[in-house]
Amino acid sequence: MKNLDRLSSLFFILLSIAICLGAIKLPGGTLSNPGPMFFPFFLGLCLLILSIVLFVQSGRSPLCNFSELFQKGEGVKAIYVMGTFALSAIFFEAMGFVVSMFILMVLLLKGIGGKTVMMSILYALIITLPTYFLFTLLGVPLPRGPLWF
Secondary structure, eight states: OOSHHHHHHHHHHHHHHHHHHHHHTSOOBOSSSBOTTHHHHHHHHHHHHHHHHHHHHHTTSOOOOGGGSSOTTHHHHHHHHHHHHHHHHHHHHHHHHHHHHHHHHHHHHHHTTOOOHHHHHHHHHHHHHHHHHHHHHTTOOOOOOSSOO
16 A cells, blocks of 8 residues: 555445445435435445545555554554543443533543643533533433433
8 A cells, every 4th residue: 555545545435335335225215305325325425435535635645654653642542532432332321421421521621632620521511511402402312321311
């Protein structure tokens, strides 16, 4: 592979094809009343187009060394983010939407964003609570945790 963009674009080309093939198996509906196939197929098609554009543009990019993928300490940050998302997914049902997302936001804002504890808590509240109430207003069922929400 010439560079990392070319490698990632090939991955996303294959992923988008798999998404489109999976979406075709769903009922299609009509143009005025689209079925469950429409949204995933359209997103897969958009991903395919963007991946092809990236693949073509990556041919003009300079060679990239795998050691340049992460600068010093960036790999640890990536693992930290993946770990916090994994823990959030594991405890999502048991802790509920508000608590699990609040903890996720605080951990990410403090650990990656470099915010103070108080600012992380404030931002997490500003993001989590309106999101919960918006989803509730739209009728989206969210898991309730040990608290009333």
